[in-house]
Amino acid sequence: MKHPQLTVSARCTRGLARLAAACALTGLLCGCAAPKLGDYAGELPAFDLQQYFNGRVLAQGMFSDRNGRVLRRFTVTMDCRWLGDNGTLDEQFVYNDGERQRRVWRLVKQADGSFIGSADDVLGQAVGATAGAAFNWRYTLKLPVDGAVYEVQFDDWMHRIDSRNVINKAVMRKFGFALGEVTLAFQKE
Numbered sequence: 001m002k003h004p005q006l007t008v009s010a011r012c013t014r015g016l017a018r019l020a021a022a023c024a025l026t027g028l029l030c031g032c033a034a035p036k037l038g039d040y041a042g043e044l045p046a047f048d049l050q051q052y053f054n055g056r057v058l059a060q061g062m063f064s065d066r067n068g069r070v071l072r073r074f075t076v077t078m079d080c081r082w083l084g085d086n087g088t089l090d091e092q093f094v095y096n097d098g099e100r101q102r103r104v105w106r107l108v109k110q111a112d113g114s115f116i117g118s119a120d121d122v123l124g125q126a127v128g129a130t131a132g133a134a135f136n137w138r139y140t141l142k143l144p145v146d147g148a149v150y151e152v153q154f155d156d157w158m159h160r161i162d163s164r165n166v167i168n169k170a171v172m173r174k175f176g177f178a179l180g181e182v183t184l185a186f187q188k189e
Contacts, residue, residue: 034155043132047160049107049115052188053080053089061168061184072096076184085109123151133160141172152179164188 059076073096080089089105105126107117117126117139126139137156142149156170168184 035157037129037131037134037136040132040134040159043134045133045160045162047130047133047135047158047166049128049130049135050082050087050109052160052166053078053087054082055080056189057186058189059168059184059186061182063180063182065180066178071180078186128156134158135160150174154182156182158186 057078057080059078061074061076062070063072063074064070075094077092078089080087082088085108087105087107087109089107091103091105093099093101093103095101103119103121105117105119107115109115114127114129115137117128117137119126121142123140123142126137128135128137135158137158138154139156140151140153143152151174153173154170155173156168158166158168160166164187166186166188168182168186170182170184172179172182
């Protein structure tokens with residue numbers, strides 16, 4: 001026959017172990033929470049999207065898989081112009097394997113200061129906003145791979161460094177799972 005005090009003690013120990021495991025898991029999940037645009041509200045220099053993406057902007061970038069291995073490198077030449085609250089960002093991509101692509105973003109600034117965007121290879125509309133030195137842009141891209149087209153979601157973050165430089169990091173997901181990241185360094189001419 002078991003001693004009643006040992007049984008209670010064993011149950012308490014198991015209960016505390018479960019509680020500790022639950023707390024650790026909660027801590028891990030909270031630690032992995034995505035940043036929010038408001039986290040950057042007080043940062044300077046302020047990111048004025050219309051001012052920065054106006055004229056010629058150059059960029060160098062790379063795509064890395066979910067393990068961090070760089071799969072492609074590329075350069076981008078952008079010709080950007082605004083007419084009031086309507087902007088056009090004409091992007092010319094040249095990849096390290098010689099492939100060339102073009103994407104023309106059509107942007108509209110909304111009354112609340114946010115932006116709506118569209119492009120031929122974007123499904124629906126992109127939605128973005130600025131706060132402080134950051135711009136967050138979310139959209140679904142129709143991505144051609146080996147003769148098939150996949151719809152992948154982008155969570156695209158740009159951070160203004162100074163008057164000429166912006167660093168961009170975008171996480172690409174499918175069914176909620178990270179496929180990889182695009183990293184870009186923009187420089188305004």
